[in-house]
Amino acid sequence: MTVQDIADELNISRNTVSKALNNTGSLAESTKTKIIEKAIEMGYKQFAYLNNSSDINTKNNLSKNIALFTLSMPDTSHFGFKLLSEFEKRLSKEGYTLSIHMIREAEITKLCLPNNFTLDSAVGIICIEMFNKSYSDFICSLDIPTLFVDSEPLLHILPLKSDVLLMENYKSTYNLTKKLIDNNKRNISFVGDINRCQSFYERFRGYRDALLDSNIQVNSEMSILSDDINPYFNAEWLASKIDELPAQPDAFVCVNDFIAICIISALKLKELSIPDDILVCGFDDSSESKIVEPNLTTVHIPSYEMGSIAADMLLNRIDNPSSPFKTTYVNTDIIYRESTGILK
Secondary structure (H helix, E strand, O other), rough: HHHHHOOOOHHOHHHHHHHHHHHHOOHHHHHHHHHHHHHHHHOOOOHHHHHHHHHHOOHHHOEEEEEEEEOOOOOOOOHHHOOOOOOOOHHHHOOOOEEEEEEHHHHHHHHHOHHHHHHOOOOOOEEHHHHHHHHHHHHHOOOOEEEEOOOOOOOOOOOOOEEEEEEEEEEHHHHHHHHHHOOOOOEEEEEEEEEEOHHHHHHHHOOOOHHHHOOOOOOHOEOOOOOOOOOOOOOHHHHHHHHHOOOOOOEEEEEOHHHHHHHHHHHOOOOOOOOOEEEEEOEEOOOHHHHHOOOOOEEEEOOHHHHHHOOOHHHHHHOOOOOOOEEEOOOOOOOOOOHHHOOO
């Protein structure tokens, strides 16, 4: 199964399919969704761990089916890709199957279920990349055991009536920022949309509190906090945003590796050296973080372990539907690499 096979099936260009599968470039969400759904249906290697979904319509499996709801399928660089792989393996050992349901903007607006899902077709729901509060509350109202992996921001103020699984974000970003400060890097910029999801918001809080605890004023004008509808993947756009900052930062703390790597590209456009001129940090420990030049300092997420924990949490909720809801954090680890130089 190749990218060209998918392109031929949908009568579109190979380049368009590649952009959708790799989450690059600019595509209409409807086009991206159609391509990913076809890739899953055809058993494309990137989604091979989900290829048992074609069996879910048999009577024997309907009673033990878990539905995956997502606005955007995680690509291979996303921690959720490994998480889902382990989640599916764990479910399979327990006799469960996993079906995929892409949530479109129209369904979010109307607060309705996707066409390929009915209330009696699943005993549980797992939500990934589901960061719309109204739709999340709608899912919770279905009275089906549900687990959210990450959530919309301000979870501590507006909690979901559901179990939630997150990686540890605050402490790791706090300690990483504090390490930079302790090495005389005081003009530190944060990069990313902190209102996209709870994990991004917590990473920003860790950065902010590290500054405050070091008696450094938090100046939002020194950070790049634009909504994620903006082209963070575009190095030229990022370079222009860096030029708009009131001063050149000593370091960038980014919400994830993807943005950190794009920041590195933007700095290279400006002929700045990393780490000699500016330090850069990411979050995720993606495969790209190990091969980018320079190798990226980041925070490791135990994605496979989170997949196993996610399965345990959802299966426990299915067995104990009336137990109190839980928000569970899984510890993360800072990994120092070349992009921050030698830190004391």
